[in-house]
Amino acid sequence: MSFSKIQSSDITFFQSLSDVRVLTDEENLKRCASDETEDLTYLPEIVLQPETVPAVSQIMRYCNEHNIPVTPRGAGTGLSGGALAIMGGVVLDMKRFNKIVNMDMRNLQVTVEPGMITQELQDFVKEKGLFYPPDPASKGSCFIGGNVSENSGGPRAVKYGVVKDYVLNLEMVLADGSVIWTGANVLKNATGYNLTQLVVGSEGTLGVITKIVLRLIPAVQHDMLMLVPFRKAEEACAAVNAIFMAGYTPSAMEFMERDALEWSMKYVQSSGVSLPDDIAAHLLIEVDGNHYDQLYKEMEAIGDIVQQYDIDEILFADSAEQKQMLWTLRRKVGEAVKSNSIYKEEDTVVPRAELPELLRIIKQLGKEYGFESVCYGHAGDGNLHVNIVKGNMSDSDWNEKLPQGIKALFKEVIRMGGTISGEHGIGLVQKEYMNIAFNDIQLGLMKQIKNIFDPKGILNPGKIFLS
Numbered sequence: 001m002s003f004s005k006i007q008s009s010d011i012t013f014f015q016s017l018s019d020v021r022v023l024t025d026e027e028n029l030k031r032c033a034s035d036e037t038e039d040l041t042y043l044p045e046i047v048l049q050p051e052t053v054p055a056v057s058q059i060m061r062y063c064n065e066h067n068i069p070v071t072p073r074g075a076g077t078g079l080s081g082g083a084l085a086i087m088g089g090v091v092l093d094m095k096r097f098n099k100i101v102n103m104d105m106r107n108l109q110v111t112v113e114p115g116m117i118t119q120e121l122q123d124f125v126k127e128k129g130l131f132y133p134p135d136p137a138s139k140g141s142c143f144i145g146g147n148v149s150e151n152s153g154g155p156r157a158v159k160y161g162v163v164k165d166y167v168l169n170l171e172m173v174l175a176d177g178s179v180i181w182t183g184a185n186v187l188k189n190a191t192g193y194n195l196t197q198l199v200v201g202s203e204g205t206l207g208v209i210t211k212i213v214l215r216l217i218p219a220v221q222h223d224m225l226m227l228v229p230f231r232k233a234e235e236a237c238a239a240v241n242a243i244f245m246a247g248y249t250p251s252a253m254e255f256m257e258r259d260a261l262e263w264s265m266k267y268v269q270s271s272g273v274s275l276p277d278d279i280a281a282h283l284l285i286e287v288d289g290n291h292y293d294q295l296y297k298e299m300e301a302i303g304d305i306v307q308q309y310d311i312d313e314i315l316f317a318d319s320a321e322q323k324q325m326l327w328t329l330r331r332k333v334g335e336a337v338k339s340n341s342i343y344k345e346e347d348t349v350v351p352r353a354e355l356p357e358l359l360r361i362i363k364q365l366g367k368e369y370g371f372e373s374v375c376y377g378h379a380g381d382g383n384l385h386v387n388i389v390k391g392n393m394s395d396s397d398w399n400e401k402l403p404q405g406i407k408a409l410f411k412e413v414i415r416m417g418g419t420i421s422g423e424h425g426i427g428l429v430q431k432e433y434m435n436i437a438f439n440d441i442q443l444g445l446m447k448q449i450k451n452i453f454d455p456k457g458i459l460n461p462g463k464i465f466l467s
Contacts, residue, residue, distance in 0.1 A: 074145050129219050148209060255355075
């Protein structure tokens with residue numbers, strides 16, 4: 001794939017556009033050269049920060065005509081390299097698209113620009129008694145647009161679903177500069193192909209999202225949280241399905257191996273959780289609703305279920321501060337692992353009942369291929385994040401042997417009826433494994449869809465597919 005390099009005439013054109021900041025300084029190029037994916041760095045040639053839809057349209061039309069690659073970028077919190085300008089060209093930084101366009105209280109909908117920080121949106125609608133549930137670990141910094149592009153989830157997806165379950169309609173700019181809406185602002189839509197859901201999770205390869213219409217739900221009044229320590233990690237995984245089989249649907253159910261919690265406690269300098277030597281893993285379990293007495297009964301029942309396993313004393317969070325402390329420990333695990341070692345994070349997901357088998361296989365493959373892993377994630381969804389730490393692995397084993405171990409893991413995941421990414425996307429780092437999840441016919445269909453939206457391949461090139 002061959003693209004044009006940025007010329008002085010291109011810069012002059014971009015500078016002529018109103019509502020566009022043109023950045024070529026070293027600081028901004030470096031800022032947009034990496035995200036949270038491992039230690040990868042790809043320097044763009046130029047960073048453009050548009051503020052209006054016509055500006056995005058003019059940029060895309062020009063880049064399409066001049067064969068200049070464009071990499072849309074949100075907050076840079078991604079974990080699959082999706083926002084990296086691996087072909088150079090333009091990084092389209094959407095941070096100035098940060099407004100709430102419309103709040104429709106009658107229909108419980110909000111229209112928002114893609115550069116809005118997720119938690120700021122959640123706080124805004126919470127003040128109005130409403131709830132936008134998807135809450136990735138980076139919700140305090142990630143953008144709604146990036147969440148849509150990756151179909152993000154988070155801890156509360158187990159009860160409330162992921163981003164796709166809340167997106168009703170999208171305004172987007174296509175590769176040739178055309179501006180379209182993908183659907184309608186309605187809860188049901190059987191009119192033609194579902195372009196909206198096609199774009200959700202497409203990682204910026206089909207168009208540039210400029211407005212997002214989200215459905216909201218009424219906020220709940222109460223929540224309860226407990227931390228359950230298990231002496232056997234596989235039993236913690238088994239308890240997840242036992243809780244659902246008993247008829248309970250927690251609002252969150254998070255799994256943390258011992259190392260995950262221990263490293264997180266050190267990272268945030270917290271000693272709020274007792275961690276006896278014989279504890280192998282924890283489940284963080286939350287229930288929520290509007291009736292306190294009913295929630296209390298649910299927590300008691302869930303407590304009775306986990307008592308069937310080899311557990312230590314359950315910690316019931318009895319204050320808002322303790323709840324916050326436990327959630328901080330969970331949300332900081334990824335950062336804690338990254339601060340300890342060079343690492344690779346895999347985003348495996350299997351049918352929920354297969355979690356114990358998945359964990360067993362991960363540890364077995366670690367012994368076979370010589371890697372150590374720290375596992376945590378959204379156990380209620382069957383979504384396990386596998387952080388593989390370099391530790392004492394040699395560079396040659398890390399670069400040559402480990403990819404074979406990851407392939408072996410993904411093949412087992414597919415065998416169990418799962419897939420290779422639950423919420424982090426494919427981006428750059430997982431594209432070589434796509435042929436494990438899909439056959440040539442499936443991949444061919446996806447590539448044809450990409451070609452229809454973006455015939456010249458200028459939008460986020462080099463992502464999802466090997467070629």
